[in-house]
Amino acid sequence: MTDLLETPAPPAAPGTTWWRQAVVYQVYPRSFADSNGDGTGDLPGLTARVPHLARLGVDAVWLSPFYPSELADGGYDVADHRDVDPRIGTLEQFDELVAALHGAGVKLIVDVVPNHSSDRHPWFQQALAAAPGSPERERYVFRRGRGERGELPPTDWTAAFGGPAWEPVGDGQWYLHLFAPEQPDWNWANPEVREDHLRTLRFWADRGVDGFRIDVAHALVKDLSEPLPSAADLAAGDLPDGAHRLFDRDEVHEVYREWRELFDSYDPPRTAVAEAWVPAHRRARYASPEGLGQAFNFDLLQAGFDAASFRAVVEDNLRLAAQAGSSSTWVLSNHDVVRHASRYALPAGTDEEAWLLSGGTEPVADRERGLRRARAATAFVLALPGSTYLYQGEELGLPEVADLPAEALQDPTWRRSGGTRKGRDGCRVPLPWSAGGPSHGFGDGPAHLPQPGWYAALAADAQEGEAGSTLEFYRRALAQRARSQTAEELEWVTGTPADVVAFRRPGGWTCVTNFGTTPVPMPTGRVVLSSGPVGETLLPGETTVWLEGEAGAGR
Ligand code: GLC
Numbered sequence: 001m002t003d004l005l006e007t008p009a010p011p012a013a014p015g016t017t018w019w020r021q022a023v024v025y026q027v028y029p030r031s032f033a034d035s036n037g038d039g040t041g042d043l044p045g046l047t048a049r050v051p052h053l054a055r056l057g058v059d060a061v062w063l064s065p066f067y068p069s070e071l072a073d074g075g076y077d078v079a080d081h082r083d084v085d086p087r088i089g090t091l092e093q094f095d096e097l098v099a100a101l102h103g104a105g106v107k108l109i110v111d112v113v114p115n116h117s118s119d120r121h122p123w124f125q126q127a128l129a130a131a132p133g134s135p136e137r138e139r140y141v142f143r144r145g146r147g148e149r150g151e152l153p154p155t156d157w158t159a160a161f162g163g164p165a166w167e168p169v170g171d172g173q174w175y176l177h178l179f180a181p182e183q184p185d186w187n188w189a190n191p192e193v194r195e196d197h198l199r200t201l202r203f204w205a206d207r208g209v210d211g212f213r214i215d216v217a218h219a220l221v222k223d224l225s226e227p228l229p230s231a232a233d234l235a236a237g238d239l240p241d242g243a244h245r246l247f248d249r250d251e252v253h254e255v256y257r258e259w260r261e262l263f264d265s266y267d268p269p270r271t272a273v274a275e276a277w278v279p280a281h282r283r284a285r286y287a288s289p290e291g292l293g294q295a296f297n298f299d300l301l302q303a304g305f306d307a308a309s310f311r312a313v314v315e316d317n318l319r320l321a322a323q324a325g326s327s328s329t330w331v332l333s334n335h336d337v338v339r340h341a342s343r344y345a346l347p348a349g350t351d352e353e354a355w356l357l358s359g360g361t362e363p364v365a366d367r368e369r370g371l372r373r374a375r376a377a378t379a380f381v382l383a384l385p386g387s388t389y390l391y392q393g394e395e396l397g398l399p400e401v402a403d404l405p406a407e408a409l410q411d412p413t414w415r416r417s418g419g420t421r422k423g424r425d426g427c428r429v430p431l432p433w434s435a436g437g438p439s440h441g442f443g444d445g446p447a448h449l450p451q452p453g454w455y456a457a458l459a460a461d462a463q464e465g466e467a468g469s470t471l472e473f474y475r476r477a478l479a480q481r482a483r484s485q486t487a488e489e490l491e492w493v494t495g496t497p498a499d500v501v502a503f504r505r506p507g508g509w510t511c512v513t514n515f516g517t518t519p520v521p522m523p524t525g526r527v528v529l530s531s532g533p534v535g536e537t538l539l540p541g542e543t544t545v546w547l548e549g550e551a552g553a554g555r
Helices: 045-050 050-056 091-103 121-130 191-206 231-237 252-264 280-287 307-324 352-357 369-380 412-416 470-484
Strands: 002-007 023-027 059-064 109-113 142-144 166-168 173-176 211-214 270-275 294-295 330-333 387-391 489-492 500-505 509-514 526-530 543-548
Touching: 045 050, 045 091, 045 500, 050 470, 091 109, 109 191, 173 270, 173 352, 191 252, 252 270, 252 280, 280 294, 307 500, 352 387, 369 470, 369 509, 369 543, 470 526, 470 543
Parallel strands: 023 059, 023 387, 059 109, 109 211, 211 270, 270 294, 330 387
Antiparallel strands: 002 489, 142 173, 166 173, 489 500, 500 509, 509 543, 526 543
16 A cells, blocks of 8 residues: 655766755855854855764755855845855865865855846946946846836835835936845846856856755746836736746746756766745756756745645655656755744744744744754655755754844845844854854854854754764764665555654665654664654654664554
8 A cells, every 4th residue: 555656767877966865954154163253154164164064974065155245135145256255265265165075075066146146246336337228237137217207116016025126226227136225136138147157157167066056046037028017917826837027937947958058068067956936836947957957845844844744745846856857855944944943843823924023932932842843854854765955053953043133133134124024044143063162163253143042052062972962863864864875766654643654765764753742653663763762662743763674654
C-alpha cells in the first residue's frame, strides 16, 4: 500500500549534479562574524568560521549580497555588482574565502540582484545627470509623470516595502522602483543591461563561484507599454499565465536561457536557483535545465506545523520538481521571514506582523515548543529528496528577536510602511558565537543590531559538545544524511496515525514525524537520529526520527 514518487536523475557528468541534493547554508554576511570590531560582519570573519561550516557538514554556502551598498535594503541595493563592499572586505579577501571554502570541500553560491541596482550605481547617477529620453535614462525605467508638469506619479502602483513605486527626479520624470526608492528597476529591454549582467555572472564564475541565487527572478522583464494599467487592473487575478505586466512574464525565460548557456560554458557548469514568487505550476519554467536549473519553493514557510500541510507540500513539490527535470528545494527559514523556531512557537493562525509589532508579547511565544517543532521539521526536510537551504543561526535554534527597539530597525519596511510593519531585522541579528564577550563572539565591539541577553545560552560555544543541544543535533543530522543519502525517490508509508507522516528512501532510510502532541508507538527499525528525546516504545509528539532497517508503521 505505497505510492511511489520518482524523479529520474538526468544524464549528467559526475560532479555536475551536486546541487540536486545539497545542504546549502545561507550566510547573511553583515550579521555572521565581524573580524575587525566595527559591528558589521565581513569576509575575513566568515573565512575564519569556515571550520564551523565544514564541521556542520554543509555542502555549500549561499552568500547574500556583499557588494558595495548604502544598505537601503540590507545590501540588496547594489552599487557595483563586481566588487566587494569595503566595510565587508576586498576582492582578494573574497578569493581567500573561495579558497578556504573549496579547501574544506564546501561550494559557494553568490546572490545576484538583477531586478534593480542601488541609486548610487554609476549608471543610475549618469541617468540622473542626463536628460529625459537619453540613452542613460533608457537603462532604467523613466516615465513622464501625469499632470501638467508631470507632478503626479505615472501610475498609482505601490512598492513592496510600502509607498509609491515611482520617485520623481525633478524634471517631470519619475523612475520605477518595485522595492525601496534607493532601488531603481533596470530596463531589461535594453541590451546594455543584459550585456552588463552577463559580464557580472562571468566575473564571479571566473573567480570560482559554483552557483548563483537569483533575487526576484520573476520580475526582471516587464511590459511597460502605454497605457500603463492602474494598480487595480494590475491586481486583477484572472490574467492568463504570463500576462501580468510586471511579474512572471514568459519573456523572462529568454534571459535565463542566455544565462544557462553562459553557466554551461564552465566546467563544471555553474548552478543557479531562482527566487521566484510565482504560482507553483509556473515554477518549473525557472527550474528547468534550459533555465536556471532550480527554483525555491517557499511553501513550508507558509504551512502550519501539521501532518496534512507538510505532506501536501511535499507531494506537490516533488511532482513539480520532477516535471521541471529539477530537484526540490526545502526552506524553513531565510533572511526575509520570521525564524521557524518562533513561527512554530506561536498558536496556529497568528498574524506574525502583529506579533512583531507587539514586541513578541502578544501572543506569548512558547519557545520550548517552537524549538521542539523546529527541530522536528528540520529533520523532516533533511530526509526528503532534493536540497535543503538552511539559514545561519538555525543550527543554534535561534528564535526571532521580536523586541528590537524601533530606533534600531534597519529594514526599509519599517519606515516605508509608516511604522505599521516592523520588517525583517529580527532574523538578521548578528550570531552569538560565544556566551561572553561584547557581542557574544560576533566581534570585539557592539553588533550593528542589538543582541538580546538570552543569546548567551544559545551561543555556539555553550552548545559545543552538549548532548541534546541544537548545534550537536544539526551536526548529527547532516552527518547521518550524508551517510544515508540515496536516489531521489520517496515512498510514503501508509497506515500511520493521522498526525504522523512517514516515508522511506531507497536503502532502508525511513523518516517518521509525529506532528501531533500525543505519543504514538515507535515504528520498527533502528533509530539513527531523533529530533528530541525518544523512548524505546513511544515516539513523543512533535518529534521526528530516522530509522534504518525494516522500518514500518508500528511495532
Ligand atoms: C528578495 C530578497 C529581499 C530583498 C528583495 C529586494 O526578496 O530576498 O531580502 O529585500 O529581494 O531585492
